[in-house]
Structure formats: structure tokens, C-alpha cells
Amino acid sequence: MIKRLLAIALSCMSFVACGGQLKQEEKSVVANDPRNANVDFDLFKSGKNLRYCVNNLSGEGSPMDVFRILLQTAxxxxxxxxxKVELCFRKKTKFLLGGVDFTVIGQEFGEQNPMYTIRTFPEKLALPDGNAAYTEHKGGVFYLMKVQMADFQDMNGKWFMNDLVSEMKAVKDAKRPKEFASDEEVF
Incomplete structure (x- = not known):
């Protein structure tokens, strides 16, 4: 019996050491900023990778809340x-961020202009197949702001927003009546 308990304890410790869900870290990120409570997310460590999975937005949750959590996690x-860091929606990986880029974002948090971090973030991403998700743009400041913010908005859509909006629309459409009374019956 003692050997069995010891074996279970060791396997649990190895699971924690090798990876698994990072509940304490999730709680810490939410506790440090009450705005983060609007995002249902999970953090997982798997080998040398970290997974940041968005599950849902509630209340007044927004893409900026999701990104702020990513920055605070970094x-x-x-x-x-x-x-690498996997950005996923409900456990399905949508983008990959290099571990070095993630570390730099974490080290610069609080010092770097957050608008710069937001604007340049999509060009650091790869698709799950390893191809670049977005190109690095060159040009004047107004052009860069326009195209980089468009990339950021597109990234949020592809990461989680398009799926969430489709789900909300489906719920709304399911509540609509399927049959309508004729004008004669109404008037």
C-alpha cells in the first residue's frame, strides 16, 4: 500500500515537473488584475512549450483583455x-510564438510602449505548420500603424474572435421564430 501511494505521488510530481496545467499561475494573473476575470483561459506547460488557450470571453471581455493576459503571463x-508558446482557442493551436520573443515581451513589460508591442506582435507569429503568419511591414509611421493594427485585428479574429462571434450568432439565430404569422392574422 505504501509503495503504491509512493508511486502515485512520484508520478504526480513528475507530471508537475514535466508539464501540465498551471492553475497557480492562472490564478496569479487573474488576482493581479481584476479585468482579467473577463477571460476564461488555461495555461499548460508541455515539455519545452507553453500553451495559452483562450476558452471564452464573458461580460465585457475583449481582445485587449486576452492580449493583456498574454503580456502579464510573459x-x-x-x-x-x-x-515556443502556442496560442490556442479551446485547445486548438492557432498560432506559435517563439520562446525568445515571449521572453523579451515579458522582460520589456512595463517598460516598452504597449502600442509598439501590440503593433509588432503579429509579425512574430507563425502558423501551426511553421510558416510566417504575417509579414513584417516597412514604410512610414502612418502606413505602419494602419497595416500593423489591421494585422493585430485579423490575428484576434483568427485566434478566437471569429469563432466566438459565430457561436453568439448561432445562439441568437436559434432563438428566432421559425414561422411567422401571415399579415392577415396579425392585422
Whole structure:
């Protein structure tokens, strides 16, 4: 019996050491900023990778809340080394961020202009197949602001917003009546 309990304890400890859901870190990110409560998310460590999975937005949750959580998570793990960070929606990976870029974002959090971080973030991403998700733009400041913010909005759509909006529309459409009374019956 003692050997069995010891074996279970060791397997649990190895699971924690090798990876798994990071509940304490999730709680810390939410506790440090009450605005983060609008985002249902999970953090997982898998080998040399970190997974940041958005599950849902509630109340007044927005893409900026999701991104702020990512930045605060990067700050929390700024001393850690990851090969890559997977950005997923309900456990389906949508984008990959290099671990070095994630570390730099965490180290610069609070010092770097957040608008710069937002604007340049999409060009750091890869698709799950490894291809670049967005190109690095060159040009004047107004052009860059326009195209980089368009990339940021597109990234949020592809990451989680398009799916959430489709779900909300489906729920709304399901509540609509299927049959309508004729004009003669109404008037």
C-alpha cells in the first residue's frame, strides 16, 4: 500500500515537473488584475512549450483583455525558457510564438510602449505548420500603424474572435421564430 501511494505521488510530481496545467499561475494573473476575470483561459506547460488557450470571453471581455493576459503571463515567466508558446482557442493551436520573443515581451513589460508591442506582435507569429503568419511591414509611421493594427485585428479574429462571434450568432439565430404569422392574422 505504501509503495503504491509512493508511486502515485512520484508520478504526480513528475507530471508537475514535466508539464501540465498551471492553475497557480492562472490564478496569479487573474488576482493581479481584476479585468482579467473577463477571460476564461488555461495555461499548460508541455515539455519545452507553453500553451495559452483562450476558452471564452464573458461580460465585457475583449481582445485587449486576452492580449493583456498574454503580456502579464510573459512577465510572470520572464525568467523561464520556452521553445515556443502556442496560442490556442479551446485547445486548438492557432498560432506559435517563439520562446525568445515571449521572453523579451515579458522582460520589456512595463517598460516598452504597449502600442509598439501590440503593433509588432503579429509579425512574430507563425502558423501551426511553421510558416510566417504575417509579414513584417516597412514604410512610414502612418502606413505602419494602419497595416500593423489591421494585422493585430485579423490575428484576434483568427485566434478566437471569429469563432466566438459565430457561436453568439448561432445562439441568437436559434432563438428566432421559425414561422411567422401571415399579415392577415396579425392585422
Amino acid at each position: 512577465e510572470l515567466f520572464k525568467e523561464s525558457t520556452f521553445e
